[in-house]
Amino acid sequence: MKIFINGNEEHTESPTLADLIASRGLDAGPLVVELNQQIIKQEQWQATSLNEEDRLELLSFVGGG
Amino acid sequence: MQDDVLILGGKTFSNRLLTGTGKFGAHAQIPQMLAASGSQMITVALRRVDITEQSENILEYIPKDVTLLPNTSGARTAEQAVRIARIAREAGCGTFIKIEVITDMKYLMPDNWETLRATEILAKEGFQVLPYVLPDLTLAKRLEDAGAAAVMPLGAPIGTNRGLETKPLLAMLIENCTVPVVVDAGIGKPSQAAAAMEMGADAVLVNTAIATAQDPEAMGRAFDLAVKAGRAAYLAEMADESTLARASSPLTGFLDE
Numbered sequence: 106m107k108i109f110i111n112g113n114e115e116h117t118e119s120p121t122l123a124d125l126i127a128s129r130g131l132d133a134g135p136l137v138v139e140l141n142q143q144i145i146k147q148e149q150w151q152a153t154s155l156n157e158e159d160r161l162e163l164l165s166f167v168g169g170g
Numbered sequence: 171m172q173d174d175v176l177i178l179g180g181k182t183f184s185n186r187l188l189t190g191t192g193k194f195g196a197h198a199q200i201p202q203m204l205a206a207s208g209s210q211m212i213t214v215a216l217r218r219v220d221i222t223e224q225s226e227n228i229l230e231y232i233p234k235d236v237t238l239l240p241n242t243s244g245a246r247t248a249e250q251a252v253r254i255a256r257i258a259r260e261a262g263c264g265t266f267i268k269i270e271v272i273t274d275m276k277y278l279m280p281d282n283w284e285t286l287r288a289t290e291i292l293a294k295e296g297f298q299v300l301p302y303v304l305p306d307l308t309l310a311k312r313l314e315d316a317g318a319a320a321v322m323p324l325g326a327p328i329g330t331n332r333g334l335e336t337k338p339l340l341a342m343l344i345e346n347c348t349v350p351v352v353v354d355a356g357i358g359k360p361s362q363a364a365a366a367m368e369m370g371a372d373a374v375l376v377n378t379a380i381a382t383a384q385d386p387e388a389m390g391r392a393f394d395l396a397v398k399a400g401r402a403a404y405l406a407e408m409a410d411e412s413t414l415a416r417a418s419s420p421l422t423g424f425l426d427e
Contacts, residue, residue, distance in 0.1 A: 111218040135227035136219065137261040142253075144260040162218065164257065166228050168197075169215025169243050170190030170328065170355075170377030 108159045123150035125161075135165040174405065176373055178211070178350055179266055179298025179319035181237065185210045186367065187397045188239065188352060189390065190377025191228055199386045200231045207390030211237040213268055213377065216254055216261075217244070229263075239300065241268040248287035255292050267292060268322065269301040278328045282309050286316060293317030302354055305339035307346055314349050321347055322354040322375065325366065329378045331358025334365055344370045360389075360396030367400025368408065 108115055119125035122145060126133055138145045139162035145153050176183040189209040191200055204212065212232060219225060232238065240258035245251035248271065255267040269292070271284040285301045286309060292299050298319040303309060305323035313321050323343055326332035333356060334340060344351050350372035357363050358379045366374050376393055383389035 110221060129221055130224075131219070131221060132224055132227075135225065135229065137216070137257060139257060144257055146260070163221060164216050165219045165225060166214045166240070166261070166263070167217045167225075168191040168194060168200075168228055168381075169241050170192040170213055170375075170381075 106155065106157045108155060108157070108161060110161045111163055117155065120154055121151060122153040122155060122161075125155060126150065126163075131163070137164040137166075138162070139164065174401065176350060178300075178352075178373075181298075183210045183237075183373075185394070185397075186373040186401055187363070187394055188212070188354075188373055188375040189380060190375065191215075191232070191381075192377050193381040194386060197226055197228055197231045199381075200228075201233060202387040203380060203390040204233060204236055206387045207380070207394045209236070209390070209394070211239050211266075213239045213241050213375070214263070215241050215243045216258055237266060238263045239266045239268050241270045241302075242288070243270045243272070245269075245271045245288075246273050246281075246284075247271065248284045248291065251284070251288040252291050255288075255297055256295075259297070265296060266298045266300065266319075269299060280304060280324070282306060286312055289313055289318050290316040293319075300352065305336045305343050307339075307342045310343050310347050310351075314347065318349055320350040320352050320372070322352045324355040325353050325362070326356025326358075328355045330356050331379055332356055333358055333362035337365075337369070340366070340371070341369060360392045363393055364396040364400035364403075367397055368403045370404050373397075 185208045187209045188211045190213040240263045242251035242254040251271050269285050269288045271281045280302050282303050289299045289301050300320045302322045310321045326335040352373040353366040353371045354375040357376050363374045380389045
């Protein structure tokens with residue numbers, strides 16, 4: 106299915122958010138996830154299914170003043 | 171001096187130097203700097219991750235007893251700032267938020283109007299809002315009315331290290347604000363931080379000058395000393411200035427007199 110990750114169109118067969126993050130080899134620790142402008146806490150990733158046209162923001166804290 | 175604490179958003183701080191996590195050569199320098207400076211509050215930013223590479227978790231470098239102050243850098247509107255603030259809170263970074271709304275990419279001047287709008291919204295949602303602004307007294311009073319926990323006027327543009335170029339305007343805020351005034355941005359030297367504190371600023375926020383010093387740990391210590399010296403001088407109430415000389419030794423009662 107087609108989804109958007111950080112504004113870029115991507116294709117995935119991952120049924121859940123947890124699966125997508127694992128399949129991309131991303132370190133879950135520092136990750137903050139917004140799905141269609143809703144923040145999804147890490148404990149909900151497994152129960153969050155992905156759908157066509159979903160818009161994901163994968164964010165993390167970085168240095169800043 | 172023992173009881174001279176800073177109360178910010180209902181929280182008590184014994185140290186008046188706020189620091190930032192930007193521009194350090196290595197994340198490992200951050201905890202060293204925090205230990206050396208005694209800083210109890212530090213800013214972080216939120217960004218999209220590069221999904222093609224692994225990145226370090228900066229939060230792991232910040233001791234738990236240091237209060238996080240996420241900023242809304244990257245926001246160009248009040249709505250974007252509000253969104254970032256909500257994400258930061260959901261991500262477990264607490265309820266302190268530095269509002270930073272910038273549309274001018276040349277001088278990085280804060281957009282005071284959007285910042286006020288964001289402050290109004292977030293204060294109602296229970297955030298401790300620290301807005302980064304141009305030192306404008308009328309705006310500062312409006313921010314207070316909106317429920318800001320402090321105002322953070324700039325001394326000079328971000329990262330310029332030029333010091334207190336806005337000094338007379340800062341003085342107006344310091345004299346008239348009921349919430350703490352934290353001088354943020356532009357402070358390049360410990361002497362400039364001391365000068366801000368001598369004026370009666372409640373705190374200063376320093377990032378670039380510490381992070382990009384050859385030795386950030388030692389510079390953190392230097393800024394801590396300067397902030398303490400400036401604060402002590404302010405509390406001691408400085409003597410007035412005079413155009414003419416005023417002898418500090420007796421000029422009579424000696425030899426021929």
